[in-house]
Amino acid sequence: MELMKKLKSTTSELHRRVEETPINKAIIQQGMKLEQYKELIQRNYLIHASLEHQIKSVLNKNKHASVSHFFHSKLEWLEKDMTSLGLTKPHVTNDAISIPRYHSIAELFGCLYVIEGSMLGGSILYRALRENKHLDSIPEFHFFKNYGKDVGLRWKTFKNIVEDENDDPDATIRAAKNTFRFYESVFQLNLG
Numbered sequence: 496m497e498l499m500k501k502l503k504s505t506t507s508e509l510h511r512r513v514e515e516t517p518i519n520k521a522i523i524q525q526g527m528k529l530e531q532y533k534e535l536i537q538r539n540y541l542i543h544a545s546l547e548h549q550i551k552s553v554l555n556k557n558k559h560a561s562v563s564h565f566f567h568s569k570l571e572w573l574e575k576d577m578t579s580l581g582l583t584k585p586h587v588t589n590d591a592i593s594i595p596r597y598h599s600i601a602e603l604f605g606c607l608y609v610i611e612g613s614m615l616g617g618s619i620l621y622r623a624l625r626e627n628k629h630l631d632s633i634p635e636f637h638f639f640k641n642y643g644k645d646v647g648l649r650w651k652t653f654k655n656i657v658e659d660e661n662d663d664p665d666a667t668i669r670a671a672k673n674t675f676r677f678y679e680s681v682f683q684l685n686l687g
């Protein structure tokens with residue numbers, strides 16, 4: 496588990512920064528209002544749509560059976576949430592955000608580490624959202640429920656693939672850091 500440990504320790508400060516963006520803090524502090532929740536879903540849509548586009552383009556160029564099999568889009572959950580909230584897909588100009596580029600499977604591992612790891616925190620956030628009185632009118636939180644009780648098993652599968660199949664740990668760590676910074680920038684972006 497060497498690389499996974501290194502990923503965790505080298506990105507813990509970046510994780511803290513993302514957790515402390517006002518919109519994410521509001522979830523845990525139970526202060527999140529409906530309008531803020533809508534914004535949170537739109538920001539997450541922007542993040543996942545951008546990253547998944549990059550992931551697919553790397554996988555098209557570099558065939559990799561276990562990563563292709565493991566990859567699972569989060570957009571269906573986000574689209575269900577947006578539909579039930581009456582939201583349209585957010586439009587942000589390319590100059591407003593700087594989407595990380597990945598060129599190898601090793602870099603994809605860094606990106607997937609951040610995406611899949613965020614699903615773990617998701618279960619805590621799911622509970623906080625369900626208990627939030629301001630959000631009583633929302634019947635289901637598809638994105639934040641994510642894998643439900645299977646999240647741990649999925650994380651374990653991911654860890655095994657990373658440990659067994661990574662050939663450039665430094666590239667993975669660099670890509671994970673860039674991916675965290677991208678999340679932070681979208682959580683702080685002015686959606687206008």
Ligand code: HEM
Pocket residue numbers: 499502503510513514519520522523608609610611612613614615616617619620674675678
């Ligand atoms: C308020 C928001 C968040 C909270 C409270 C939170 C909390 C947590 C917690 C408690 C864990 C450990 C879970 C476990 O080991 O079972 C975790 C893991 C993780 N989270 Fe978050 N998280 C938040 C947002 C995010 C976001 C937005 C991202 C992505 C940018 C993220 C990325 C990760 C990663 C990569 C891990 C795995 C760390 C490791 O064990 O290597 N988290 N988070």
